Amino acid sequence: MILHRKLLAEGLGTALLLAAIVGSGIMGERLAQGNVAITLLVNSLATGAMLFVLISLFAPISGAHLNPAVTLVEWMRRRITARDGLLYIAIQIVGAYAGVAAANTMFDLPIFFAATHVRTGMAQWWSEFIAAFGLLLTILLGGRLAPRRVAALVACYVTAAYWFTASTSFANPAVTMARAASDTFSGIRPSDTHAFIGAQLLGALAAAFLSRWLMSPLAAVAALAGEAPRSASEPRNDEE
Numbered sequence: 304m305i306l307h308r309k310l311l312a313e314g315l316g317t318a319l320l321l322a323a324i325v326g327s328g329i330m331g332e333r334l335a336q337g338n339v340a341i342t343l344l345v346n347s348l349a350t351g352a353m354l355f356v357l358i359s360l361f362a363p364i365s366g367a368h369l370n371p372a373v374t375l376v377e378w379m380r381r382r383i384t385a386r387d388g389l390l391y392i393a394i395q396i397v398g399a400y401a402g403v404a405a406a407n408t409m410f411d412l413p414i415f416f417a418a419t420h421v422r423t424g425m426a427q428w429w430s431e432f433i434a435a436f437g438l439l440l441t442i443l444l445g446g447r448l449a450p451r452r453v454a455a456l457v458a459c460y461v462t463a464a465y466w467f468t469a470s471t472s473f474a475n476p477a478v479t480m481a482r483a484a485s486d487t488f489s490g491i492r493p494s495d496t497h498a499f500i501g502a503q504l505l506g507a508l509a510a511a512f513l514s515r516w517l518m519s520p521l522a523a524v525a526a527l528a529g530e531a532p533r534s535a536s537e538p539r540n541d542e543e
Contacts (some may be wrong), residue, residue, distance in 0.1 A: 304503060309365035313391050314398035316357045317369045321402025321481050323353035328488035329410045342488055351462030360453035370475040371395055371440060372435055372507035379511055399481035407485055418483050418490025422470060428502045430470035435506030438474045443514035476500045
């Protein structure tokens with residue numbers, strides 16, 4: 304697959320993801336008239352549904368990383384080169400801001416305006432570590448054990464994580480950066496993004512090491528059976 308097509312898939316996918324996150328947050332907040340629980344429900348369902356669609360469509364093209372933390376882990380696993388990984392991350396960030404701009408303007412708001420939603424403190428940082436850890440574990444183990452169900456697994460995990468984490472599960476550095484440019488329900492104060500991103504990367508790295516340990520016996524069994532280990536980011540043949 305030609306690299307520019309992969310990059311377009313990553314950029315477009317990340318943009319649509321952010322449009323869903325920010326746009327559903329705005330719509331939910333306006334329709335719920337102050338009921339935060341209903342707004343969060345709308346936000347989580349829209350995000351989970353969009354992730355299912357995006358991963359199903361773009362995984363065969365680019366792997367549907369849509370997340371710099373995923374790209375980092377894939378580079379660590381030597382499934383993407385350093386050059387391509389940097390290009391993936393760059394286009395993910397650009398796409399994330401494009402998605403926020405699209406959502407803001409759909410609701411007649413400024414293209415970008417700094418968020419004021421305070422998200423800081425140990426509970427928030429720990430939540431982001433857990434959110435990213437669980438997301439990467441879902442992707443890595445799902446890609447090996449249930450590759451045809453990765454889209455559904457990720458969608459379900461993210462929808463649930465909106466509710467069981469205090470931070471509402473950003474779990475994505477590009478998402479975190481871009482959400483700082485929308486002072487709406489899903490926003491995050493720019494000064495709070497750095498700690499979120501640090502916690503997310505630590506969670507992703509922890510998941511990478513744990514999944515490798517968990518899957519090592521499975522890899523040995525697969526080798527004896529003459530089967531190659533699989534990744535969620537590898538294009539699949541539907542006839543398999």
